[in-house]
Amino acid sequence: MVTIKEIAERCGVSITTVSRVLNNKGDSISEKTKERIFRVVDELNYVPNAVARSMVTKRTNNIALIVPDISNPFFADIAKGAERTCVNRGFHLFLCNSDMDKEVEKEYIRVLRKRLVDGMIITTQNTEEYDVIFEEMLEDNYPFVFIERYSDKLADVPGVFAGNMDGAYNITKHLIELGHKDIAFITGPLVTSNARYRLEGYQRALKDHDLPVNPKLIRNGNYKVAGGYRETKTLLEQNIQFSALFASNDLMAFGAYQAVKEYGLEIPEQLSIVGFDNIDMPGVIEPQVTTMDIPAYEMAVKAVTILLDLIEGRTPKESKVYYPLKLVNKGSTAPKKEVQDFA
Amino acid sequence: MVTIKEIAERCGVSITTVSRVLNNKGDSISEKTKERIFRVVDELNYVPNAVARSMVTKRTNNIALIVPDISNPFFADIAKGAERTCVNRGFHLFLCNSDMDKEVEKEYIRVLRKRLVDGMIITTQNTEEYDVIFEEMLEDNYPFVFIERYSDKLADVPGVFAGNMDGAYNITKHLIELGHKDIAFITGPLVTSNARYRLEGYQRALKDHDLPVNPKLIRNGNYKVAGGYRETKTLLEQNIQFSALFASNDLMAFGAYQAVKEYGLEIPEQLSIVGFDNIDMPGVIEPQVTTMDIPAYEMAVKAVTILLDLIEGRTPKESKVYYPLKLVNKGSTAPKKEVQDFA
DNA sequence: GTGAAAGCGCTAACAT
DNA sequence: ATGTTAGCGCTTTCAC
Numbered sequence: 001m002v003t004i005k006e007i008a009e010r011c012g013v014s015i016t017t018v019s020r021v022l023n024n025k026g027d028s029i030s031e032k033t034k035e036r037i038f039r040v041v042d043e044l045n046y047v048p049n050a051v052a053r054s055m056v057t058k059r060t061n062n063i064a065l066i067v068p069d070i071s072n073p074f075f076a077d078i079a080k081g082a083e084r085t086c087v088n089r090g091f092h093l094f095l096c097n098s099d100m101d102k103e104v105e106k107e108y109i110r111v112l113r114k115r116l117v118d119g120m121i122i123t124t125q126n127t128e129e130y131d132v133i134f135e136e137m138l139e140d141n142y143p144f145v146f147i148e149r150y151s152d153k154l155a156d157v158p159g160v161f162a163g164n165m166d167g168a169y170n171i172t173k174h175l176i177e178l179g180h181k182d183i184a185f186i187t188g189p190l191v192t193s194n195a196r197y198r199l200e201g202y203q204r205a206l207k208d209h210d211l212p213v214n215p216k217l218i219r220n221g222n223y224k225v226a227g228g229y230r231e232t233k234t235l236l237e238q239n240i241q242f243s244a245l246f247a248s249n250d251l252m253a254f255g256a257y258q259a260v261k262e263y264g265l266e267i268p269e270q271l272s273i274v275g276f277d278n279i280d281m282p283g284v285i286e287p288q289v290t291t292m293d294i295p296a297y298e299m300a301v302k303a304v305t306i307l308l309d310l311i312e313g314r315t316p317k318e319s320k321v322y323y324p325l326k327l328v329n330k331g332s333t334a335p336k337k338e339v340q341d342f343a
Numbered sequence: 344m345v346t347i348k349e350i351a352e353r354c355g356v357s358i359t360t361v362s363r364v365l366n367n368k369g370d371s372i373s374e375k376t377k378e379r380i381f382r383v384v385d386e387l388n389y390v391p392n393a394v395a396r397s398m399v400t401k402r403t404n405n406i407a408l409i410v411p412d413i414s415n416p417f418f419a420d421i422a423k424g425a426e427r428t429c430v431n432r433g434f435h436l437f438l439c440n441s442d443m444d445k446e447v448e449k450e451y452i453r454v455l456r457k458r459l460v461d462g463m464i465i466t467t468q469n470t471e472e473y474d475v476i477f478e479e480m481l482e483d484n485y486p487f488v489f490i491e492r493y494s495d496k497l498a499d500v501p502g503v504f505a506g507n508m509d510g511a512y513n514i515t516k517h518l519i520e521l522g523h524k525d526i527a528f529i530t531g532p533l534v535t536s537n538a539r540y541r542l543e544g545y546q547r548a549l550k551d552h553d554l555p556v557n558p559k560l561i562r563n564g565n566y567k568v569a570g571g572y573r574e575t576k577t578l579l580e581q582n583i584q585f586s587a588l589f590a591s592n593d594l595m596a597f598g599a600y601q602a603v604k605e606y607g608l609e610i611p612e613q614l615s616i617v618g619f620d621n622i623d624m625p626g627v628i629e630p631q632v633t634t635m636d637i638p639a640y641e642m643a644v645k646a647v648t649i650l651l652d653l654i655e656g657r658t659p660k661e662s663k664v665y666y667p668l669k670l671v672n673k674g675s676t677a678p679k680k681e682v683q684d685f686a
Numbered sequence: 687g688t689g690a691a692a693g694c695g696c697t698a699a700c701a702t
Numbered sequence: 703a704t705g706t707t708a709g710c711g712c713t714t715t716c717a718c
Contacts, residue, residue, distance in 0.1 A: 016705060017705075054710095055710050055711070055712090115711095
C-alpha cells in the first residue's frame with residue numbers, strides 16, 4: 001500500500017509538502033512541485049489513508065443514518081435523500097438498519113459514536129431508556145439530528161418532522177366529510193412519536209366533528225404489511241360496523257387491502273381504506289389508496305444539511321423543521337349505506 | 344473524550360495492560376488488575392477509539408455493500424441479510440446506494456478501499472471499464488465478493504449468484520406450456536450480467552420449443568417500475584400480437600400491470616404477466632404475478648460469510664455459489680384465443 | 687504479571 | 703516556498 005512517504009521520496013520533497021498539495025493548502029508551493037507530486041500520485045494511484053487522516057483531524061467525513069426498516073419505501077427514500085446529499089458534500093453515509101430492535105439501535109449508537117462517524121441522523125424508538133444516551137451525546141457536543149422521532153425531554157435536539165398530527169387530522173376529516181362516521185384506525189408502534197401523533201390527529205378530528213371515539217375500532221399495528229393485514233382481519237371478525245379504515249401508514253394499508261379482499265368486500269364500495277406516507281408504488285394497487293404525502297427525500301436532505309452544519313461548526317439556519325403534509329386523493333368515496341352493515 | 348491513557352492512570356497501570364485486558368489478551372494479568380480496569384472502564388463509560396485501533400491493526404471491522412437501488416425490495420432484502428450477518432459477527436455494514444450511476448459506483452469503490460472498509464460486496468454494473476479496478480484489487484489481495492454480477496474476465500472473483508438463465512428459461516417454459524406462443528420480454532439493463540442471462544434464458548426456451556424469437560417483442564428496460572410501464576406501453580402501441588409478457592423483474596412487472604390496465608385489457612384473461620425476484624408485496628397486486636423466487640436474504644448471508652472468511656484469512660468453503668430459483672405460480676393462465684388479437 | 691517504546695500514516699504548528 | 707517535529711490513540715514487540 002503506497003503511503004505519503006513514498007510519494008514524498010519519489011518527488012524529493014517532504015511529506016508535509018505532499019500533504020499540503022493534496023489538501024489544497026499549497027498556496028505557497030511552486031507549480032512545478034505541485035505538478036510533480038500530482039504526477040507521481042497518479043502514477044502510483046495513491047489515495048490517502050482515510051483512517052490515518054481521521055486520527056489527526058478527528059473527523060471521518062462519515063455520518064450514519066439509523067432507520068428501523070429499510071424495506072419500507074418511506075425509509076428507502078429517506079436513505080436516498082441522505083446519501084445523495086452526503087456524497088455531494090464529500091461525506092459518506094453509514095446506513096444502519098435496526099429492524100426495530102432496541103438493542104441493535106443502542107449498539108449502533110454506542111459504536112458509531114466512537115469516532116467512526118462525525119454525526120448521526122436518528123430514527124430510533126426513543127423510549128425513556130434512550131434519554132440517557134442522548135443526554136450524554138448532547139453533553140459531549142456530539143452532533144445528531146432526529147428525523148420523524150421526537151423526544152419530549154430533549155426538545156432542543158435538532159430535527160426534521162412531518163406534520164403528523166395535522167396530517168392525520170386532515171385525512172380523517174376527509175373521510176368524515178365524505179360521510180363516513182365509523183372509521184377504524186390502525187396505529188403504528190406507539191413507542192414512536194409519529195405513531196402517537198397520527199393517533200391523536202385521528203381522535204381530534206372525530207371529536208371536532210362530534211363523532212365518538214370507539215376504542216374497539218382502534219387497533220395497534222406495527223407499520224408493516226403483515227401487521228395491517230392481521231389487525232384488519234381482527235377488526236372484520238369483531239363484527240363491528242365501520243365504513244372506512246385509516247391505516248397509519250401505506251404498508252399497513254396494503255395489508256388491510258389484502259385482508260378486506262379476502263373477506264370478500266369491495267373497495268371502496270363497501271369499505272374505504274386510506275393510508276399515510278404516499279409510498280411510490282404506481283399502479284400496483286387497484287383502486288389506489290388515498291394517503292398523505294410526506295416529503296421524505298426532501299426531509300432527509302434537510303436533515304443532512306443541518307447535521308453537516310453542526311459538524312462543520314456552523315449554526316444551522318433552522319434546526320427544527322416541520323413539513324406540512326398534502327392529502328393525495330386517489331379516489332376515496334362516500335360510504336354506501338345499504339352495504340355498510342356487512343359483518 | 345476519555346482515552347486509554349486516562350484509564351491507565353486512574354488504575355495505576357500502563358496503557359499496555361489496559362489494552363491487553365480490553366482485547367482479551369490478558370492471560371497473564373492478575374484478576375485484581377482486570378477487575379479494577381473493568382470497573383474504571385464502566386465508570387467512565389470508555390469505549391476504545393475505533394479509528395486509532397484501525398490505524399495499527401489495519402482493520403476497521405467494517406465492510407461495504409454497494410447496491411444499485413435500495414428502493415428495490417430485492418436489494419433491501421440483500422441489505423438486510425448482509426447487515427444482520429455483519430452485526431452477528433462483530434462487523435458493521437456501510438450500505439452504499441449508487442443509483443446505477445457508474446461514477447458514483449467507482450467513486451465508492453475507490454474511496455472505501457482506502458482502509459475505510461476491510462472488504463466489499465459488490466453489485467455494480469461491471470462493464471469493461473471496471474475490469475481495471477477489480478484487477479487492481481485482486482493484485483492487492485483486497486477482499487471482495489460479487490452478488491448477482493458476473494465479470495467474464497474475472498472468473499475467479501468469489502461470488503454468489505442466482506440461476507438466472509435457468510430461471511428465465513423455466514418461467515418462459517411455464518408460459519409456453521400454458522399455451523402461450525407470443526411472449527413479449529422486457530430486459531433489465533443489459534450492462535448487468537443477470538439481465539443478459541435472463542434474456543438468454545427466455546430466448547433459449549423459445550428456441551427449444553420451436554418458437555420464433557421476435558425482436559419486436561423484446562424491449563430494453565431498466566429494472567424500474569417506470570421502465571416497465573414505458574416499455575409495455577410501447578409494446579401495446581406497436582400493434583403486435585402477444586398473449587403474455589415476461590418482465591425481467593417484478594418492479595417492471597408492476598409497471599407493466601399499470602400500462603396494461605390503462606390500456607383496458609384484463610389480466611390474465613387477455614394478457615398474462617410474469618416477473619422475476621418474488622418481491623414481497625402481499626396482496627397488493629390483484630391478481631398476483633407469477634414470478635421466480637430468488638433467495639436474496641440467504642444469498643447475502645452467504646456473501647458476507649465468504650467475505651469475512653477472506654478478510655480473516657480463512658479459505659472459504661465455497662467461493663462461488665449458485666442458487667437455483669423456484670417458480671412461484673400465483674395463477675398464470677392459458678391464453679384466451681378469442682381475445683388474443685386485442686391490438 | 688507488567689511496562690517502555692516504537693510506530694501505524696497522516697496533519698499542523700512552528701520553524702527557516 | 704519548503705522542512706522538522708510532535709502527536710493523534712491505540713497495539714505490539716521486546717524486556718524485565
